[in-house]
Amino acid sequence: MDVCRRVGATPQPVTARDKLGVSREALSGEWPLNGVRLAAEGGTCGWYVWSGGEMSDDDDFFVPMHVEHLLKARPEVARYLSLPVGWRFLVAPDHEDVWFS
Template sequence: MPVTRQDLIQICDQFLNDEISKEQIENYAWTIITSEGELTDEIIDETLIDWDNENMNFPINKANMQLWKKRLTTGIDELPQHNIWNVHIDEQKEICKRYNSKWTPINNKLLIGVSDNLTAEPIHGLRHPSDKGTTGWFIWTGDYSEADDFFKPMCAEHLLQIRPQIIKYLGLDIGFRFLADSNSFEDIWYDETLKQVD
């Protein structure tokens, strides 16, 4: 009997509810790929291929599983946006051009300073000169605090899964700030004082 989108949605739900493991999903995908022959639904094909080899595709984790479920349910594919840094490069360049900033990309393996609860609204960001091992970016939601533990270090690439919509701002040059929310509000401005770090 052919595999349906509903079958795969059920697999997504089982994983999200901790009823099956990543290894069981990989084995399931391999079994279907090698036994079903040619499938006729492109989204089913892509999902099974993604699940068959996470080292070549996307990590099998709860954040991505929600995105696979969304793709199976709606046809909307947000997996690249949440997993591939370079998907955001053109948008970074466009924002820099619009706000008269030199495009100054960061190494996504370096650290940014982040506050707790990056899913809250609105989200703020500012860029100081980088220090060793850091990008110079500080990102927070809610009220800003001078407390020593307000910002915690996070590898920049982890923002892809938490808040991919802000990656487009991280090519702005030192001295730039942004304020944005998920309702398309956006304010970007240059602040000379950010170039001086105490």
């Protein structure tokens, strides 16, 4: 919630059991870590998280995962997951960008 307050966004929290899309590379610990929240659809909360550069539009780039499992693998994303639809983040050690797109 602190990130939402800092950027002036109205929080839209997720629950541990919500589903999101995550790339396999993001789970391996690769940096930078990117996230974008799109409109919820297909039983997801709208979050897509990946590492490296641009996200791919390959059908198998993202795998479905519950938020609780992502947070075990990449706890650093927890502070961003209350950002509402349209917000993005890019983080790496000693770096953070948060913006509305």
